[in-house]
Amino acid sequence: MNTQLRCVVGLSLVLAVTWQVVSRAQDTRAALERYVASNQRAIALELVQILSIPNTAADTENIRRNAVLLRDMLRRRSFSTELLETDSNPLVWGELKVPGAKRTLLFWAHYDGQPVDPRAWKQASPFTPVLRAGRLEEAAKEISVARMPAKLDPDWRLYARSAADDKAPIVGLLAALDAIKAAGLMPSSNVRVVLVGEAGSASLTAAIPQYRDRLTADLMFLLEGPAHPSGRPTIAFGVRGFLAVDLTTYGPRVGVNSGNYGNWVPNPALRLAHLLASMKDDEGHVLVKGFYDGIAPLTAEEEAMLKAVPDDPAGLMEAFGIAAPERSDLTLQQALQLPTLNIRGLSSASVGSDATLLIPDRAIAFLDIRLVKETPAKAMADKLLAHIAAQGFHIVHSEPDDQTRSRYPQIVKVVLRGGAAEGWRTSPQAPEARLVTEAVTRILGERPILMRTMGQRVNIAQFIEVMGVPAVVLSTVNFDNNQTAANENLRLGHLFTGIVTIAAVLTM
Numbered sequence: 001m002n003t004q005l006r007c008v009v010g011l012s013l014v015l016a017v018t019w020q021v022v023s024r025a026q027d028t029r030a031a032l033e034r035y036v037a038s039n040q041r042a043i044a045l046e047l048v049q050i051l052s053i054p055n056t057a058a059d060t061e062n063i064r065r066n067a068v069l070l071r072d073m074l075r076r077r078s079f080s081t082e083l084l085e086t087d088s089n090p091l092v093w094g095e096l097k098v099p100g101a102k103r104t105l106l107f108w109a110h111y112d113g114q115p116v117d118p119r120a121w122k123q124a125s126p127f128t129p130v131l132r133a134g135r136l137e138e139a140a141k142e143i144s145v146a147r148m149p150a151k152l153d154p155d156w157r158l159y160a161r162s163a164a165d166d167k168a169p170i171v172g173l174l175a176a177l178d179a180i181k182a183a184g185l186m187p188s189s190n191v192r193v194v195l196v197g198e199a200g201s202a203s204l205t206a207a208i209p210q211y212r213d214r215l216t217a218d219l220m221f222l223l224e225g226p227a228h229p230s231g232r233p234t235i236a237f238g239v240r241g242f243l244a245v246d247l248t249t250y251g252p253r254v255g256v257n258s259g260n261y262g263n264w265v266p267n268p269a270l271r272l273a274h275l276l277a278s279m280k281d282d283e284g285h286v287l288v289k290g291f292y293d294g295i296a297p298l299t300a301e302e303e304a305m306l307k308a309v310p311d312d313p314a315g316l317m318e319a320f321g322i323a324a325p326e327r328s329d330l331t332l333q334q335a336l337q338l339p340t341l342n343i344r345g346l347s348s349a350s351v352g353s354d355a356t357l358l359i360p361d362r363a364i365a366f367l368d369i370r371l372v373k374e375t376p377a378k379a380m381a382d383k384l385l386a387h388i389a390a391q392g393f394h395i396v397h398s399e400p401d402d403q404t405r406s407r408y409p410q411i412v413k414v415v416l417r418g419g420a421a422e423g424w425r426t427s428p429q430a431p432e433a434r435l436v437t438e439a440v441t442r443i444l445g446e447r448p449i450l451m452r453t454m455g456q457r458v459n460i461a462q463f464i465e466v467m468g469v470p471a472v473v474l475s476t477v478n479f480d481n482n483q484t485a486a487n488e489n490l491r492l493g494h495l496f497t498g499i500v501t502i503a504a505v506l507t508m
Contacts (some may be wrong), residue, residue: 005106007186008096008121010120013264014037016340017026022116025442025443025445026410026445028185028362028443028507029181029443029444029445029500031179031182031183031184031185032176032179032180032443032500032503033083033500035178035182035183036175036179036496036500037151037496038059038114039175039178039227040150040152040496041149041151043146043151043171043495043496043499044131044148044152044158044174044221044492044495045145046073046171046174046175046496047129047146047158047163047167047168047171047490048071048129048145048158048160049065049069050069050070050131050165050167050170050171051127051160051161051162051163052094052127052128052129052160053065053066053069053127053354054127054162054457055112055113055127055162055167056109056112056113056114056115056116057112057113057117057197057198057199058341060089062286063090063111063112063197064089064090066111066112066197067083067089067090067092067195067257068083069095069382070092070111070170070195070342071083071092073174074092074094074132074174074193075094077096077174077177077178077392078096079094079191080094080095080097080246081093081094081095081194081261082094082214084194084207084210084211084214085201086196086206086207086391087203087206088090088197088201088203088206089112089196089197089198089203090197090206091194091195091196091197091203091204091207091211092111092193092194092195092197093192093193093194093195093214094191094192094193095190095191095192095193095214095479096177096187096190096191096192097190097312098186098187098188098189098190099186101187101188101189101451102188102189103188103189103190103192103194103217103218103219104189104190104192104216104217104218104219105189105190105217105218105220105221105435105505105506106192106193106194106215106216106217106218106219106220106221106390106449106469107173107192107193107194107221107223107346108169108194108195108196108222108223108224108460109166109169109173109195109196109222109223109224110165110166110195110196110197110198110199110223110224111162111166111167111170111195111196111197112162112196112197112198112199113161113162113165113167113488114161114165114484116161116370116486117486119276120135120486120487121159121486121487122159122288122486122487123159123487126160126161126486126488127161128160128464129145129159129163129469130142130145130146130158130159130160131143131144131148131156131157131158131159132156132158132159132215132489133153133155133156134155134156134157134420135480135489136157136159136489140157142262143156145240146501149479150405152491152492153215153492154491154492154496155490155491155492155493156491157489157491157492157493158277158489158490159487159489160488160489161488162488163222163481163488163489163490164226164408164477164478164481164482164483164489164490165477165483165484165486165488166199166223166224166497167224167494168193168476168477168490168494168498169224169474169477169498170223171495172223172224172476172495172498172499172502173193173337173502176499176500176502176506177191177195177351177503177506178502179499180503180507181501184422185507186380186507187506188325188506188507188508189214189218189506189508191506192214192215192349193214194214199458199466200393200419200421200459201419201457202459202462204463205462205463205466207288208463208467212467213465215463216468216469217469218432219432219435219436219471219472220241220464220467220469220471220472221347221471221472221473221474221505222239222458222460222472222473222474223473223474223476223502224289224456224458224473224475225239225401225454225456225458225477226364226475226477226478226479226480226481226483227448227475227476227477227478227479227498228310228451228475228479229311229312229479229480230310230449231478231494232310232446232449233440233444233446233448233449233476233497233501234446234448234449234452234474234475234476235399235436235437235448235451235473235474235475236438236448236451236452236453236454236472236473236475237425237426237427237428237433237450237451237452237453237471237472238338238372238373238424238425238426238452238453238454239423239424239425239453239455239456239457239458240336240370240371240372240423240453240456240457241338241370241371241372241375241377241420241421241422241423241424241453241456241457241461242321242368242369242370242371242420242421242459243368243369243377243380243381243382243416243420244366244367244368244369244416244417244419244420245276245366245367245368245384245414245415245416245417246364246365246366246367246368246413246414246415247270247276247364247365247366247367247388247413247414248310248362248364248412248413248414248415248419249268249272249275249288249362249363249393249411250263250264250268250270250357250361250362250400250411250412250413251268251271251360251361251363251406252265252269253361253362253364253405254359254361255349255356255358255359255361256358256359257357257358257359258357258358258359259357260261261359261450262359265283266347266359266361266409266490267360268360268361268363269349269360270360271301271363271410272363272364272365272412273348273363274389275393275412276343277472278387279341279370279387279487280341283327283328283329283472284326285327285368286339286340286341287326287387288341288383288384288387289379289390290383290386291339291341291375291383292338292339292375293361293374294374294375295338295372295375296336296374296432298337302428302452305428305450305452306331306333306334306337306452307331307333308450309333309449309450309451310449311331311332311333313325313332315351316332319424330507333451336451336452336453336454336455337453338372339369339370339371339375340369340370340379341367341369342367342369342370343365343366344366344367344368345364345365345366346363346364346365346366347363347364347365348360348362348363348364356473365483368489369384370423370455370457371421371422372423372425372453373422373423373424373425374423375423376422377420377422379493381416385414388414390408393411393412394407394408394410394411394412395412395413395414396411396412396414397413397414397415398413399413400413401489419459421457421458421459421460421461422461423453423457423461424460424461424464424465424471425452425453426470426471426472428450428452432468432470433470433472433506435497436472436505436508437450438508439504439505439507439508440501440504440505441506443500443501443503443507444500444501444504446495448501454473455474458473463507473507474498474501474502475499476493476494476495476497476498476502477490477491477494477498478490478491478494
């Protein structure tokens with residue numbers, strides 16, 4: 001056989017194998033989608049069932065009801081299950097062993113939800129799910145959950161606390177396993193699930209000494225966060241961390257009349273304003289010394305990844321009602337790679353009809369710093385404290401006494417709130433990351449959105465480090481889900497597509 005003929009034969013074999021792989025992937029996707037299409041009502045009703053149990057982390061009685069129901073939902077899928085008791089709310093753990101498994105996957109999500117103010121919700125209760133034929137903001141009509149049809153419009157939305165964050169992804173995982181079984185397939189990996197009942201706590205990391213053998217895995221998936229606004233399946237390889245800081249500046253012991261004492265008694269609100277203004281310039285660069293230390297320039301491959309994310313800055317600015325981004329030198333994806341300093345709340349005396357003619361006794365600012373992998377929380381806190389001291393403030397960590405007030409002209413109380421979360425990142429070039437990307441691309445027929453860093457926090461960095469497990473985020477819910485706010489919602493089409501996405505990694 002001559003060289004040319006051998007090349008033709010070799011190319012033909014490669015094309016044949018490639019065609020078979022693509023064909024099998026298409027057949028698998030079609031089978032998964034048929035299952036989802038035929039079981040939309042059952043899937044949605046299972047989600048309604050778990051959404052109907054209040055899940056505020058402090059409500060321990062109802063939190064345990066959530067945990068028991070989730071344990072039973074796993075058992076119905078042949079998982080070995082257990083409630084792992086901790087100093088906080090219980091962990092719901094399950095394991096599905098697969099003959100001939102290539103690896104062990106660990107899926108993480110949280111079953112608790114943010115606190116709610118029922119008065120802000122446009123329904124009877126945040127825990128009585130409401131189905132609407134679209135977005136509440138567009139006056140979409142309500143559809144009876146009890147008379148939900150078998151076929152559901154993908155643009156319909158389910159409104160309830162935790163509809164998106166994180167109960168829908170949990171139900172999506174279970175439905176993905178059902179779809180795989182119905183298609184006559186099996187997961188290619190052993191599947192472990194750990195569901196936490198207090199997302200912002202370190203309960204999972206604290207559980208390692210007692211439960212390490214149940215938590216080991218070759219790869220970890222976090223079912224968390226919104227998909228890209230384009231609607232395409234989204235994989236993130238890291239998340240920002242979080243550090244909360246409260247600042248209080250002081251004026252007179254009690255508020256005094258501004259007519260009688262203006263120009264003589266210092267105003268704490270103005271002092272706080274000067275302090276805050278010292279932290280950022282007009283172009284949005286943080287001026288705290290060393291704030292960006294340790295962040296290396298992105299590689300060409302990383303820059304290409306950021307550019308490939310199809311953000312729509314003009315559309316976002318129109319949606320948010322802003323004329324320009326804070327930093328004109330950064331795209332949204334570039335901005336996500338850097339730590340941020342945000343003023344999340346300000347307070348001093350009263351405003352509006354309650355305003356009085358006072359020089360207030362104090363002024364308060366709540367800050368949050370979004371961290372990245374290269375900027376650990378303690379080091380960042382130390383840099384912020386050094387900056388505050390450099391502005392001439394005496395720092396205290398509790399209410400100043402009379403001796404301190406009489407000695408220092410400028411006093412600021414700094415409170416570092418608990419629950420700081422470190423940023424983390426798995427290299428998008430890591431073998432595990434590439435495997436996940438290829439699996440989702442193969443089954444869905446399109447390359448997912450790949451994000452180097454996702455904006456929101458997931459307090460899991462220490463667990464990842466201690467367990468030595470690479471982790472990626474599968475984001476499957478709609479970006480406009482009102483996560484943590486009133487009227488949280490899930491677009492049903494995202495749930496159904498998310499089921500297929502999760503099935504892709506279960507069978508990779």
